[in-house]
Structures are given as C-alpha cells and as structure tokens.
Amino acid sequence: MAVYECARDGSKSRTKLNAMYWRWYRGDESLGFVEQLCDTCVRETIAPIVQRMAFAVGHDDWSHCHSCGMEIDEWDRTKLYLSAYLPKSDPERFQFDLCDTCGVTLTGLIRSCGRPLPNRQTQSQSTTDGASLTWSQLGIEPHPRDDAA
Numbered sequence: 001m002a003v004y005e006c007a008r009d010g011s012k013s014r015t016k017l018n019a020m021y022w023r024w025y026r027g028d029e030s031l032g033f034v035e036q037l038c039d040t041c042v043r044e045t046i047a048p049i050v051q052r053m054a055f056a057v058g059h060d061d062w063s064h065c066h067s068c069g070m071e072i073d074e075w076d077r078t079k080l081y082l083s084a085y086l087p088k089s090d091p092e093r094f095q096f097d098l099c100d101t102c103g104v105t106l107t108g109l110i111r112s113c114g115r116p117l118p119n120r121q122t123q124s125q126s127t128t129d130g131a132s133l134t135w136s137q138l139g140i141e142p143h144p145r146d147d148a149a
C-alpha cells in the first residue's frame with residue numbers, strides 16, 4: 001500500500017496528500033513546483049496566507065503583503081500563483097501578492113521542498129511529456145487551465 005510523505009515536515013500518511021502547484025515569474029522565465037503537503041502544513045503554512053489574501057481582496061486592499069501584512073508598492077511585489085488540489089475537492093486557484101522578503105522566503109521554501117514542474121509551454125505538446133507524467137504520477141488527471149491563452 002502506498003505511503004505518502006509530506007514535502008515539508010516529512011510526516012507519513014496512508015491517505016492522499018494535498019497537492020500544491022506553485023508558479024511564479026522571474027523576468028520572462030516561469031518557475032513551477034509541486035509540493036505534496038499534509039493537512040497540518042496546509043493549515044499552518046498555506047491557510048494563513050489564503051486568509052489574509054481573502055481579507056485583503058474583500059477590502060479592496062492591494063497594498064499589503066499577503067504573508068506578513070507589510071505595505072508594498074504597486075510595482076515592487078512578487079506574484080505567486082497557487083493551484084491547490086485537496087483530495088475530494090475541486091481545485092482552487094489563488095494569486096498572492098508578496099513583499100520582497102516574503103517572496104524570497106516563500107519561493108525559497110517551495111524550491112527546497114517541492115519538485116520542479118516542466119515549463120507551462122510544454123503542456124500542450126504530446127501526452128507523454130513531462131507535465132502529463134508528473135500529473136499521472138500524482139494520480140491526478142491533467143486539468144485544463146482556465147487561464148490558458
């Protein structure tokens with residue numbers, strides 16, 4: 001029987017973990033990583049950012065970092081995109097605005113814990129490419145992106 005291991009705290013689980021697909025941009029370059037996270041890590045590390053983001057959007061506030069709450073400039077922010085696949089739920093997509101410090105910290109953490117994803121451009125190629133393989137290894141069928149051009 002398969003055992004799943006959390007990418008951040010290494011805890012083992014017999015049930016499927018939460019798949020976090022991250023993406024951000026550095027210049028023209030697109031960076032993507034996937035992390036398999038246990039419920040505790042999602043609750044302690046992802047949920048607070050989602051909550052702050054939801055609160056900010058609800059208050060039409062675009063000037064504070066979604067992680068630490070510090071004020072950020074319009075032109076000086078890291079945008080971080082998350083597609084969250086929780087077992088038995090529909091995937092949810094989020095966009096986070098982060099200050100420089102949180103951007104560096106968070107993307108660094110994701111890079112060190114997660115597995116790199118192939119570039120988005122390769123997804124429309126053959127069905128045997130790395131993207132589809134990554135998805136199927138996770139037991140997830142490729143999901144059409146609603147933000148695809």
Ligand SMILES: [Zn+2]
Pocket residue numbers: 006007008009010011037038039040041042
């Ligand atoms: Zn964990």
Ligand SMILES: [Zn+2]
Pocket residue numbers: 065066067068069070098099100101102103
């Ligand atoms: Zn911050």
